[in-house]
Amino acid sequence: MADRLAATGLAFQNWHEKDRNYIPVGLTALSIHFPDVPGRMYSSVANDDPDILEKANVGWYRTARDGNLFESADPRFLVGAKPTTDARVWQWAVVRLTEPWDIMGAGGRTGTLGVAWCRPGFAMLSLDGEVIVRGDTWENEIGTVRVRTPRHREFLDFARTIADDPSEPPAFRTEIKTWLQTFE
Amino acid sequence: MYDVPKDTQHLAGNVLNNPNYPQRRNPDGTLDFLTGNDLPHHLQSYWQGARIYSPAGDPLSQVRVVQKGDVLGWVGRDSNGVHNYGKITRYPFSKWFT
Numbered sequence: 001m002a003d004r005l006a007a008t009g010l011a012f013q014n015w016h017e018k019d020r021n022y023i024p025v026g027l028t029a030l031s032i033h034f035p036d037v038p039g040r041m042y043s044s045v046a047n048d049d050p051d052i053l054e055k056a057n058v059g060w061y062r063t064a065r066d067g068n069l070f071e072s073a074d075p076r077f078l079v080g081a082k083p084t085t086d087a088r089v090w091q092w093a094v095v096r097l098t099e100p101w102d103i104m105g106a107g108g109r110t111g112t113l114g115v116a117w118c119r120p121g122f123a124m125l126s127l128d129g130e131v132i133v134r135g136d137t138w139e140n141e142i143g144t145v146r147v148r149t150p151r152h153r154e155f156l157d158f159a160r161t162i163a164d165d166p167s168e169p170p171a172f173r174t175e176i177k178t179w180l181q182t183f184e
Numbered sequence: 185m186y187d188v189p190k191d192t193q194h195l196a197g198n199v200l201n202n203p204n205y206p207q208r209r210n211p212d213g214t215l216d217f218l219t220g221n222d223l224p225h226h227l228q229s230y231w232q233g234a235r236i237y238s239p240a241g242d243p244l245s246q247v248r249v250v251q252k253g254d255v256l257g258w259v260g261r262d263s264n265g266v267h268n269y270g271k272i273t274r275y276p277f278s279k280w281f282t
Contacts, residue, residue: 025243026240027240029238029239029240029242030240032209033206033208033209033238034206040213042211043211044210044211080243090243111244114244115244115264115265116265116266119264119266121243121244121245122243122244123243136211137246137266137267138208138216139216139219139221139222139236140219141210141211143211144211154204157204158204158206161202161204162240162241167197172241
């Protein structure tokens with residue numbers, strides 16, 4: 001996992017501290033699609049743009065930096081990753097952005113930040129847990145979306161629905177329940 | 185039903201059973217509706233404007249379900265595992281759930 005992240009320019013530091021109650025990686029997947037989530041910033045580029053790699057990478061960097069995913073002087077943040085290839089539940093890994101980096105190209109090619117070259121699918125979180133940055137692939141475009149971690153009632157109710165769903169992986173349900181305890 | 189991947193069945197069940205399940209949004213925050221540009225013409229007119237849904241749990245997931253009126257469809261995936269909006273199949277029995 002660390003080697004594949006390194007190929008994208010993300011140097012693995014450690015798994016997130018257990019005493020931090022971050023939003024589960026799996027919940028961030030829908031955070032950018034949920035209504036009334038504050039702090040939205042984004043960049044996007046058409047799937048068939050001949051300069052898709054450069055534009056998507058520049059868009060990710062501007063959205064992440066300007067959206068306070070990390071400090072320019074200390075570019076550390078969390079990224080959703082699986083400890084092993086057969087793991088069912090995602091965890092937050094602390095990473096540092098290093099030069100050179102290629103989030104959209106190598107990130108997809110290595111299967112860590114996407115499913116293919118310039119077909120992203122990743123979740124990132126600021127160290128304080130306040131800022132989510134998602135890379136995603138739409139029907140006609142790819143892009144990066146930044147939001148603030150949602151905590152409004154509708155989102156928490158939705159999270160409870162998943163936590164109570166026996167068809168979801170038990171570890172994911174437990175993660176959600178642990179996170180929801182923050183609000184009780 | 186046997187041709188529908190299990191992860192797609194799971195998402196379809198959530199969409200059909202949870203009226204609050206969120207429709208996807210475009211990068212700019214507007215709701216994500218299918219353009220159908222990659223579909224054959226006769227299917228484009230059928231599916232164009234469908235709501236698009238994706239699952240919780242996995243930021244890498246390429247699973248997509250579309251809903252037009254009371255009919256559900258599921259989006260195929262290409263050899264790389266990327267969703268393929270040129271292949272949408274009507275979800276079995278979807279009208280019976282609504």
